[in-house]
Amino acid sequence: MPRSLFDLYAETYPFTLPALGYAPAAVEPAVDAATMSLHHDKHHAAYVTNLNAALKDHPDLHRISLGELLMGLRRWPAAVQTAIRNQGGGHANHALFWQLLAPGAPSASAPSGQLADWIVRDFGSVDACKAALKAAGVGQFGSGWAWLVKTATNHLVVKGLPNQDSPLLEGELPVLGLDVWEHAYYLKYQNRRADYLDALLGRINWDTAGAQLRR
Ligand SMILES: [Fe+2]
Structure with missing residues (x-):
């Protein structure tokens, strides 16, 4: 089961790559399987790896959730702000993105x-x-x-x-x-x-x- 989005923003160090939650081909033809795999397994994974590396030597930030890290960016040490913005943002954005895509046959899903x-x-x-x-x-x-x-x-x-x-x-x-x-x-x-x-x-x-x- 994919983690809920609430859990995602509540996540703290060390951060982990969430499962895609569906097969790489599940959103074809809109997103091809090769792009989906590379995007999730390589690009998103790199944001997670780089975020963890940036925070490794800042134990005071290990109890701060991903949502708080992003919303309170200017409160954190200058040395890690860029990493939180880019790598933390990349992690949060992609974790939401996978869940925003509808796997299976194209449907007429609409806002409700x-x-x-x-x-x-x-x-x-x-x-x-x-x-x-x-x-x-x-x-x-x-x-x-x-x-x-x-x-x-x-x-x-x-x-x-x-x-x-x-x-x-x-x-x-x-x-x-x-x-x-x-x-x-x-x-x-x-x-x-x-x-x-x-x-x-x-x-x-x-x-x-x-x-x-x-x-
Ligand atoms: Fe991306």
């Missing part, structure tokens, strides 16, 4: 409940929200993520963030994240990032996204 209500309130429609996410992903220069976040005032906003910056750094809750690093799509899509985003947006596990609002 509070998430659906808030999307309509803040974007007008689910399609408009998806279009905003796609635009943020296409428009993100270089590496980064397109995010749907819950703000401190309980609104949903789409934004692009560079590299592995987590919305948690600014006190905003990640609801849905689309990885637009080239490592997420280049084997299959090469330069066609927009096509990758279209495919990905058709394979979202909206139950996972909706569950984020209940944190």
